[in-house]
Amino acid sequence: xxxxxxxxxxxxxxxxxxxxxxxxxxxxxxxxxxxxxxxxxxxxxxxxxxxxxxxxxxxxxxxxxxxxxxxxxxxxxxxxxxxxxxxxxxxxxxxxxxxxxxxxxxxxxxxxxxxxxxxxxxxxxxxxxxxxxxxxxxxxxxxxxxxxxxxxxxxxxxxxxxxxxxxxxxxxxxxxxxxxxxxxxxxxxxxxxxxxxxxxxxxxxxxxxxxxxxxxxxxxxxxxxxxxxxxxxxxxxxxxxxxxxxxxxxxxxxxxxxxxxxxxxxxxxxxxxxx
Amino acid sequence: xxxxxxxxxxxxxxxxxxxxxxxxxxxxxxxxxxxxxxxxxxxxxxxxxxxxxxxxxxxxxxxxxxxxxxxxxxxxxxxxxxxxxxxxxxxxxxxxxxxxxxxxxxxxxxxxxxxxxxxxxxxxxxxxxxxxxxxxxxxxxxxxxxxxxxxxxxxxxxxxxxxxxxxxxxxxxxxxxxxxxxxxxxxxxxxxxxxxxxxxxxxxxxxxxxxxxxxxxxxxxxxxxxxxxxxxxxx
Numbered sequence: 438x439x440x441x442x443x444x445x446x447x448x449x450x451x452x453x454x455x456x457x458x459x460x461x462x463x464x465x466x467x468x469x470x471x472x473x474x475x476x477x478x479x480x481x482x483x484x485x486x487x488x489x490x491x492x493x494x495x496x497x498x499x500x501x502x503x504x505x506x507x508x509x510x511x512x513x514x515x516x517x518x519x520x521x522x523x524x525x526x527x528x529x530x531x532x533x534x535x536x537x538x539x540x541x542x543x544x545x546x547x548x549x550x551x552x553x554x555x556x557x558x559x560x561x562x563x564x565x566x567x568x569x570x571x572x573x574x575x576x577x578x579x580x581x582x583x584x585x586x587x588x589x590x591x592x593x594x595x596x597x598x599x600x601x602x603x604x605x606x607x608x609x610x611x612x613x614x615x616x617x618x619x620x621x622x623x624x625x626x627x628x629x630x631x632x633x634x635x636x637x638x639x640x641x642x643x644x645x646x647x648x649x650x651x652x653x654x655x656x657x658x659x660x661x662x663x664x665x666x667x668x669x670x671x672x673x674x675x676x677x678x679x680x681x682x683x684x685x686x687x688x689x690x691x692x693x694x695x696x697x698x699x700x701x702x703x704x705x706x707x708x709x710x711x712x
Numbered sequence: 713x714x715x716x717x718x719x720x721x722x723x724x725x726x727x728x729x730x731x732x733x734x735x736x737x738x739x740x741x742x743x744x745x746x747x748x749x750x751x752x753x754x755x756x757x758x759x760x761x762x763x764x765x766x767x768x769x770x771x772x773x774x775x776x777x778x779x780x781x782x783x784x785x786x787x788x789x790x791x792x793x794x795x796x797x798x799x800x801x802x803x804x805x806x807x808x809x810x811x812x813x814x815x816x817x818x819x820x821x822x823x824x825x826x827x828x829x830x831x832x833x834x835x836x837x838x839x840x841x842x843x844x845x846x847x848x849x850x851x852x853x854x855x856x857x858x859x860x861x862x863x864x865x866x867x868x869x870x871x872x873x874x875x876x877x878x879x880x881x882x883x884x885x886x887x888x889x890x891x892x893x894x895x896x897x898x899x900x901x902x903x904x905x906x907x908x909x910x911x912x913x914x915x916x917x918x919x920x921x922x923x924x925x926x927x928x929x930x931x932x933x934x935x936x937x938x939x940x941x942x943x944x945x946x947x
Contacts, residue, residue, distance in 0.1 A: 611831060611837075612835045643776065645829055646829065646830040673775070
């Protein structure tokens, strides 16, 4: 086979689709080059922004850049094959509408996912409650969000559900408050009890200095004087502080002779004479 | 206590005890502060131990805060367009590191004081800071080097009105601690508005002092942000 034969071979049409082989090869090369460029851009975006932007935003940036370059490359390659891009866009539009109608849920999840990434009511690693699911956000993908519940169960929520549900993010703010109600006997010194509790709270490193904890008599109950203890702690650690402090308060009060009474009721017997 | 040691040491200062013993590759690290103890095994033949003050935001739980708030016992009221300097004390944590030519490995971090944290700003947008209260000193104050250091503060009021300063907030990422007998930092505070200022650190090493190991670099975290903007005021 001489050089002329090779040139002629490249001019041959691919049977059935009347596109010369060399144009088809250029199409393949353009697609291949655009994949390489997209990979390089993706890697560079990751390197540059890895420690500057949150993981979810980085993932979105990578995907937009990667698929954007692929689409541009694909359209450029199609132009080389002689396809009219306007016609393609028209056809694409029609197909898009058909697919859109056929996959409303998918599109709805996709759009909700994009809004979640823009609005950022939750982030990967946040402790949240979405509708009736509570746990830690493990991943926010384009179509779904995955949660590991507090008891370790994997839950996949469609983004549309996440977007339309009430979301409680337990760690969105730097600090959060929790409260205990502690009853003491009527005969105990409430002032002393409050002082003991305040000293105990002051000792704990993760109970915030400001907003300062509050300890006060909240209620004169049926069986006890009810003290309210309001504590602010860093959102990341509030649960460990909450589980730790209640027992410590109980122990500290009892050490000073202040007791938490059982519910009690005084019964007066009718007809019983005095003396 | 601060300095570089071989892989065998025995130190005691106040209620701090640090021991590294053992032979050959296998060593035992033991530390006691008050009632709190820590014990680890080190499998190493080469390398040295560095004990130095580190940024005071690692205890009791790492990642709790990235800022230090120093509350001044007495406020400073500063006139417009005035520059001045004063000293405050700041809390330190003590880091024990294993270093060789290529790597720095953290063995332990401890402190003699119980840390306390505070919210600077509002709960929805504020930040958690390590809290410390200090007097304001005209000259370098005497410190207990086992739990506190000295910070020189260069302050400048660039605002057109008098401003009262009751607290200063510094970014731990930006800190540069030096040590000799005690820990030392040099900070800058610029008041930009009545409720806004910028704090940063001067990184130049004072003569005769050594540079502490940067806890963030030791953890492999690169630093990007430098100055801290105090946007929730000084009181």
